[in-house]
Amino acid sequence: MWWSLVLRPQLVCSPHKRNANMAQIFHRSSNFVARATLVLALSAGGLALAVIGGLARSPYLTNQNVARQQPVQFSHKHHAGDVGIDCRYCHTSVESSAVAGLPPTKTCMNCHSVLFSNAGYLEPVRESFRTGQSIAWVKVHRLPDFVYFNHSIHINKGVGCASCHGPVNQMPLLWQASPLLMSWCLDCHRNPEPNLRPKSEIFNMDWKAPANQAELGKKLAAEYKLRTTAELISCSTCHR
């Protein structure tokens, strides 16, 4: 085979076969090696680019769909899904501020001073309450520092929590449902209408876009006075 030429170069250049003038420097199969090298180099380059491009979009780098361990066994599925607590009970500033806000331990204790008050797995919560030391929750949705993301504008312009965060009411441990790539942001900023919902449905985890969403989206966009696409995708809308 051709690779034996690489392993045994004497096949390519065999000095004992040479005579004064008309010696062959290369074995005949070198032609094949040369062509194979070209094909392999091109396909290796293409493959490398495909791998890099795929890797950049993969959960390995975006952390999409990776459930995170937290210092407390907190389940969004239990609280938001089974019990049916509104998102805003804990994330109080989501309608009025850039950040949705993490609840203080006191919010937990509103219920857990009475419910499951002796449960072992809630000890970190009680300890935090006793000592005044905040629970070190692990941040699941990390945006780069140069992105000035604002929760309130999205909530007030008709983007539901689940549009970005996914079915949080079905997540025992929270995971990042969206890739959070810039292209993902821009997909919606370029064409927000499919993701708009009525004010009343913003916090509804189970809302499904109706059949007439195309029509509804257009109507809602006018109602919410959405900026033009050019403004929505302008650099300084998100980067300052």
Next chain:
Amino acid sequence: MSSTPKNPPPLRRLAPVLEPGHTYASVTDKISAIVLTRPAGIAWFLGISLGFGLVMILGMALAYLIAKGTGIWGINIPVGWGFAIVNFVWWIGIGHAGTLISAILLLLNQKWRTSINRFAEAMTLFAVACAGIFPLIHTGRPWYAFWMFPYPSAMGIWPQFRSPLIWDVFAVSTYGTVSLLFWFVGLLPDLATLRDRSKSRAGQMIYGILAMGWRGSARHWHRYQSAYLLLAGLATPLVVSVHTVVSFDFAVAIVPGWHTTIFPPYFVAGAIYSGFAMVLTIAIPLRKFYGLEDFITMRHLENMAKVMLATGLVVAYGYMMEFFMGFYGGNKYDTFLAWNRLHGPYAPFYWSLILCNIVIPQLLWFHRIRTNVVVLFLLSLVVNVGMWLERFVIVVLSLHRDYMPSAWGRYSPTVWDWATYAGTIGLFVTLIFLFVRALPVISIAEMRELVAHTSEEKP
């Protein structure tokens, strides 16, 4: 010619493009010997040591730049473009002679291009390599440079196609690629010659692989010549386009001194001017040290001097027009710019520029100067310096005092600016020295053709 009457002054006989008495074998022997048989010599080692020492300085300057950022340079507001852009434009301009000689002169059937095209093309490639470093590092975060290429990115956006920076990427990379292809295709028959003449197994293998199976059959020559001509056609518009695009870096901005429609042609002329100066700077020592006077004759040197004179005059016209427009246009900022060049803090640079680029090169009108090798060499250095000063004047003088006096400032390069600049010169020198010892500096195949032609037209 034999019956020329006595009354008119005798026509000066042009020096030949190839000294008489050469055969196919002597041409091949002489050129391939530089690579294959002649020892390198102490001068070569000294030269490459100097060049490589400067490359090490370049490495240090770049490493420190990447660690610390562009703050190590002298740039600041208002002069945000300093040495990086000055040197970029200077190098890319130098690179222009190669394509002009190889492509345009080939299509115009100028036989005298034959002995200078090979090393002029090599010089082009090395100059483009030096030039390419600067736009990359001037961005401050060179590791994001791939953002300038249009690829399907995870950011969901394309590069800003309205930005001259992106035009530069396309112009320079196209130029580099086509120049490299042109050079390599031209080298093929010579690589085969070196393969066949090489005594060492390594030489046979390396030149053999590079020669890509060239056997010199009629079919090979036929395809080779089609490919070469096609590439020449492809490269021809690039001679004009690259420096036009580089001039757009300035001309599309509204800074007084940059926002001028004359920039593209004036930049192209300046590029060819500096390119030919650099070809002379290399050709004169080259023919001296390797005894190539028979191949690179006075005819070549004189022709190059004439191209320099012509393009130098175009450049002078450009300067004149800038002044004319400064006053005729009546824009007070343009008028001030003209005044500032003559009398401002950087006036010595401007006057040196006029001296180097316009006044001194007028000596080239004289036949005796054009045929004096030493003076020609010095003149080529003067033009190299002058063209560097031109870019300094364009970049720094325009930026340092633009509109509001409250926003004026000064620029002076730091030691790192100088280190980077000197480093690229070292890189250039190193590559030239390696090239001289590794590849035939003159196209052997084309010289053989020239032998055939010149023996036919014997008087």
